[in-house]
Amino acid sequence: MKKLLVLFTIFTSAVAFAQSTGSVKGKLTDQEYNNEPLAFANVLIKGTTKGTTSDFDGLYYFDNIEPGNYTLVFSFVGYETQEVAVTVTPGKTEEVNIVMTASAASLDEVVVTTSTKRESETALLLEQKKAVEIKQSIGAEELTRKAVSNVEQGLTKVSGITTVQDRGIFVRGLDDRYNFLLVNGLPLASADPDNKIIPLSYIATSIVGSVDVLKTFNSSIYQDFAGATFQINTKQIPSQPVTVVNFGAGVNTNTTLKDFNIDNSGDLEFLGYTGGGRSLPGPYNKDATLGYTATPSESATMFDTSWTPETTKAPLSTRFGISHGQSIYNNGTDKVGFYFSLDYRNSFLTQQGVERALNSEGTAQQDFQTTNYNFSTQKSSLFGLNYKRNNNFNLLFNTIYLQNSSNFIREAAGENNGFTQLNDKVFYIRDTKYTENDLVSFQLLGEKSWRDDKHILSFGGSYALGNNNVPDRRVLRTAGEGEEAEYITTNGIDPFKFYQELENYNVNAKLDYQIGLQKNEELDKYTAILKAGYNYDEISYDFFNRTISVDQNYNGVLPFINTNDPQAFFDQGFEDGYLFYRNTADPQAKSFIDQSIHAGYLDFTKEWDRLLVQIGVRGEYAYRKITYREQLTSINSPYSELEYEPFDISPSFNVKYTLNDVSNIRIAGSKTVTRPRLREILPTTFQDGDGNQVIGNPEIENSKNYNLDLKYEIFPSNSEVLAFTAFGKFIDSPIERLSRATSVGYRTYFDNFDQAYIYGVEIEAKLNIGNVTNTEVLEGFTFGLNGILMDSEASADPDSDEFASVTNTNRKLQGASDWGINTDLSYKLVDKGETNSSLNLIFNTYGRRIYAVGVEGADEIYEKPINQLDFSWNTQFNEKIGLRFTVRNILNEKTLFTQDATQEVQFPEKYSNIIESFNQGVNFSFNLTYKL
Structure with a gap:
């Protein structure tokens, strides 16, 4: 009986507390990508220590917020930061949906120091999760982390792919003959008679935003498919001016x-x-x-x-x-x-x-x-x-x-x-x-x-x-x-x-x-x-x-x-x-x-x-x-x-x-x-x-x-x-x-x-x-x-x-x-x-x-x-x-x-x-x- 009384007290207190606080939820979408969900953006309640990030589907959620007037701050690297006022009411959930747009700020105001959305590892994992076809992707962020300088080196980090010297990419044991290459969705023919596709070691990562490895066929890609179709997506144009110079020796x-x-x-x-x-x-x-x-x-x-x-x-x-x-x-x-x-x-x-x-x-x-x-x-x-x-x-x-x-x-x-x-x-x-x-x-x-x-x-x-x-x-x-x-x-x-x-x-x-x-x-x-x-x-x-x-x-x-x-x-x-x-x-x-x-x-x-x-x-x-x-x-x-x-x-x-x-x-x-x-x-x-x-x-x-x-x-x-x-x-x-x-x-x-x-x-x-x-x-x-x-x-x-x-x-x-x-x-x-x-x-x-x-x-x-x-x-x-x-x-x-x-x-x-x-x-x- 005492246990039931304790449980009842805890339950009623929780209900009372929930009814005395409010919640905020919403969805962030990306204007630059046809209003697709924007994952991993930052959402903060201004003036407090409360913060979260949007999930795979662009959703965010705050609960147990004291009633009152607040300002939500939405930010993502390369996008305009937005501030939105919201009033929290006891026992209610307020919904605030935001469309994020690319920033037009000058270099004096901000310098991009991280990769854009399509080039980040987390964003590409999100695409892999949502895609209907079986594919894997590697982006500029991961290429940089693994210290690779060309596309071929990067693709050896994908399952079922190996490469040896100058003989190209092997996918699931199938050599270069069984692969196909697209650049931004269009074929690019090799000039070398010994290679079916352009040797990917020739392509520097500096021009690549991401590479998709399509291991299953769909009707919108070319029929020449057995090992994989590689889709190279070239670098995106940044919203802020940025110049990068690099030098290396070996x-x-x-x-x-x-x-x-x-x-x-x-x-x-x-x-x-x-x-x-x-x-x-x-x-x-x-x-x-x-x-x-x-x-x-x-x-x-x-x-x-x-x-x-x-x-x-x-x-x-x-x-x-x-x-x-x-x-x-x-x-x-x-x-x-x-x-x-x-x-x-x-x-x-x-x-x-x-x-x-x-x-x-x-x-x-x-x-x-x-x-x-x-x-x-x-x-x-x-x-x-x-x-x-x-x-x-x-x-x-x-x-x-x-x-x-x-x-x-x-x-x-x-x-x-x-x-x-x-x-x-x-x-x-x-x-x-x-x-x-x-x-x-x-x-x-x-x-x-x-x-x-x-x-x-x-x-x-x-x-x-x-x-x-x-x-x-x-x-x-x-x-x-x-x-x-x-x-x-x-x-x-x-x-x-x-x-x-x-x-x-x-x-x-x-x-x-x-x-x-x-x-x-x-x-x-x-x-x-x-x-x-x-x-x-x-x-x-x-x-x-x-x-x-x-x-x-x-x-x-x-x-x-x-x-x-x-x-x-x-x-x-x-x-x-x-x-x-x-x-x-x-x-x-x-x-x-x-x-x-x-x-x-x-x-x-x-x-x-x-x-x-x-x-x-x-x-x-x-x-x-x-x-x-x-x-x-x-x-x-x-x-x-x-x-x-x-x-x-x-x-x-x-x-x-x-x-x-x-x-x-x-x-x-x-x-x-x-x-x-x-x-x-x-x-x-x-x-x-x-x-x-x-x-x-x-x-x-x-x-x-x-x-x-x-x-x-x-x-x-x-x-x-x-x-x-x-x-x-x-x-x-x-x-x-x-x-x-x-x-x-x-x-x-x-x-x-x-x-x-x-x-x-x-x-x-x-x-x-x-x-x-x-x-x-x-x-x-x-x-x-x-x-x-x-x-x-x-x-x-x-x-x-x-x-x-x-x-x-x-x-x-x-x-x-x-x-x-x-x-x-x-x-x-x-x-x-x-x-x-x-x-x-x-x-x-x-x-x-x-x-x-x-x-x-x-x-x-x-x-x-x-x-x-x-x-x-x-x-x-x-x-x-x-x-x-x-x-x-x-x-x-x-x-x-x-x-x-x-x-x-x-x-x-x-x-x-x-x-x-x-x-x-x-x-x-x-x-x-x-x-x-």
């Missing part, structure tokens, strides 16, 4: 301040521009169709480049950049702003290792000790101009410029059974190759809404020009190395110069109309939406290559050639009249590829209380025409044309069920296609100089993919997530890289296999250790984990003539690892006033995978895992100065490719299955940022 333990060989033939070599220094001479230019033999005297002055590299000490790698953005006009109705960014990076890298070519018995056809020197540069630039009117019309014009260069020298010496004129000397090769990629894209994007967003019309288009240039590649081969090497030739293949140029243009457009069919007035949003759209994408490639040999007519034994100064040998030969340049008419010198896509789609989204369903269908007509001459035809033969014009229908569904306020369950399914890289269909033989070749196959067809995903996700707080995904893919006619050993090296080619499947599970976690363990001392620690465990199988009918040459018709899918881990541990060292400092430890690894499929009895070539451990220390001293120190590849593991013998090994004590291995070195760097 050291590589293999390279810095050590001897370094470089081909210094360009006009602006440091900046990565070759100019006219490596241009083709007139008799061999692109318009020349017949072969031409130059006289010795003409040969002596025909080229400006040298066969002798310059040896220097490798300096520090460097980086510098500048960006500026501001609003330049705002009258309350019309707003105009711009953003400009320019970033330059270079690096010097020396690698030493081995390269071998093995037959099915494990015997080495080639066995080289190799040293590679590579001076590379990357430039990224963005200029954006944005116009907004009345918050219902938005127009954005972007100019994006990307340029990269590689000044590469490979020196290898050892055994090469394909060359018989060695006279018991080692085979020596020096391959001097300069590569330059340029791309400029002009984008225009717009959006118009009316009738409170019941109707939304989105449109956009872009025009891009790309160029891949390999000018004056020089391949020198000798018997022996040093001062008494012998000039050699095999089967008429002399030392040669090689030129390659690939020009392309890319035009695309999109039109998208969305209508809201049902509106929930209480939530102020449409719960049924119908969307229809059209996409057009056209790419034209113009390919040219030219090989010019150094021929000789010397009677007797040629003089020795000094591999340390081969130019002296050629100068003497030209002067004495026994060396000269020549080429033969090449019917494959030019080829043309035209591709175009016409696509239409329909998408319907319906939202109930907890259920969100999106169903769609997309149809694409993808035309491809390859114009080329066969290898053994004449230069006077007519061009052959090979056309391929499939029409594919891609249905898709994405379903999200909200279990509670912090967790969702999702399921998605779709049918998509995969189109080949340019190199895989280019009807040209690419020579590596040492006997290795890459041959395209113009008859490759698109793969068809069937995708299914199931995901469960929990959001413990606005900065934490824990998610589990199960997925499966069936691929009909997968495109694969095959490798055949020849007498002088490897011949790589491509073809459709029969079928393959992949299935696995992923885990994604971003957790505050203090929250998880309920330990205050650990609250400064944040743990991130992205992991994948999967299996795959590629199979074909072993009795089929089509796959008779493939050694193993049942095996793992080429490029697929069984597992992968990306994890990081962060510690907030200092967080006081304007000063904050954090330490980050980042680890990435993956399981062994097939690099190339073996044929004619040879086994597959396997790629060994690389365990990479990185460290970064980021410090922001005040609102102006920041410093970042990083150490990359701390474990300094070697790349390793292996190929096992499939037949009995005759000399097991001499046998090694290693075909390639290189060290990387440890990289130390610092970067200083200053805000003006």
Whole structure:
């Protein structure tokens, strides 16, 4: 009885207290983002210590407030601070809803020191939670925290993604061939024939606001989808003027301040521009169709480049950049702003290792000790101009410029059974190759809404020009190395110069109309939406290559050639009249590829209380025409044309069920296609100089993919997530890289296999250790984990003539690892006033995978895992100065490719299955940022 009396007293007192106080609630929306909820904004009661932040849905709430008159203060970085008076009445809840608008304040009034909404980790987690499709995003804030300087490094922090050196992004074991790239919703074609998408290492984070990784298909993105579609969203235009200058430098333990060989033939070599220094001479230019033999005297002055590299000490790698953005006009109705960014990076890298070519018995056809020197540069630039009117019309014009260069020298010496004129000397090769990629894209994007967003019309288009240039590649081969090497030739293949140029243009457009069919007035949003759209994408490639040999007519034994100064040998030969340049008419010198896509789609989204369903269908007509001459035809033969014009229908569904306020369950399914890289269909033989070749196959067809995903996700707080995904893919006619050993090296080619499947599970976690363990001392620690465990199988009918040459018709899918881990541990060292400092430890690894499929009895070539451990220390001293120190590849593991013998090994004590291995070195760097 006494207990009941106590409980009754407590209850009545609580009711009485509640009736004597009041509450305030409301919702904050973002005018800059079509009145979407504004999360994580600050709400304070002026003159008191009471404060809160808006939640994922923009909602805030104060309870138990004494009656009276108060002023609420609403603030968010980059937005106008608003003050609103409110009267609190006993027993009642007052509602105050606020629309937040971007600030038009000048730099003198405020300086932006944190990222804008779309670039912050918490805002991107909010998007991930609300999105109907399965996706993950990484923004400028997280890219900065993890000390990454380009997009590729940043994406290795996403579950199921790995990358190795210059071979692009692997998603769920699927390599670059299975990915697609959008920039602000528009495709951006790669200028490099060896890459399906632009290598994301070329794109500096200074021009990126965020990157979305779409792992499930929806009808509004392009049908070329199997691994992921990457959506790069360029930097937003800030509401206040802000200028950022950065400078960085780095050291590589293999390279810095050590001897370094470089081909210094360009006009602006440091900046990565070759100019006219490596241009083709007139008799061999692109318009020349017949072969031409130059006289010795003409040969002596025909080229400006040298066969002798310059040896220097490798300096520090460097980086510098500048960006500026501001609003330049705002009258309350019309707003105009711009953003400009320019970033330059270079690096010097020396690698030493081995390269071998093995037959099915494990015997080495080639066995080289190799040293590679590579001076590379990357430039990224963005200029954006944005116009907004009345918050219902938005127009954005972007100019994006990307340029990269590689000044590469490979020196290898050892055994090469394909060359018989060695006279018991080692085979020596020096391959001097300069590569330059340029791309400029002009984008225009717009959006118009009316009738409170019941109707939304989105449109956009872009025009891009790309160029891949390999000018004056020089391949020198000798018997022996040093001062008494012998000039050699095999089967008429002399030392040669090689030129390659690939020009392309890319035009695309999109039109998208969305209508809201049902509106929930209480939530102020449409719960049924119908969307229809059209996409057009056209790419034209113009390919040219030219090989010019150094021929000789010397009677007797040629003089020795000094591999340390081969130019002296050629100068003497030209002067004495026994060396000269020549080429033969090449019917494959030019080829043309035209591709175009016409696509239409329909998408319907319906939202109930907890259920969100999106169903769609997309149809694409993808035309491809390859114009080329066969290898053994004449230069006077007519061009052959090979056309391929499939029409594919891609249905898709994405379903999200909200279990509670912090967790969702999702399921998605779709049918998509995969189109080949340019190199895989280019009807040209690419020579590596040492006997290795890459041959395209113009008859490759698109793969068809069937995708299914199931995901469960929990959001413990606005900065934490824990998610589990199960997925499966069936691929009909997968495109694969095959490798055949020849007498002088490897011949790589491509073809459709029969079928393959992949299935696995992923885990994604971003957790505050203090929250998880309920330990205050650990609250400064944040743990991130992205992991994948999967299996795959590629199979074909072993009795089929089509796959008779493939050694193993049942095996793992080429490029697929069984597992992968990306994890990081962060510690907030200092967080006081304007000063904050954090330490980050980042680890990435993956399981062994097939690099190339073996044929004619040879086994597959396997790629060994690389365990990479990185460290970064980021410090922001005040609102102006920041410093970042990083150490990359701390474990300094070697790349390793292996190929096992499939037949009995005759000399097991001499046998090694290693075909390639290189060290990387440890990289130390610092970067200083200053805000003006």
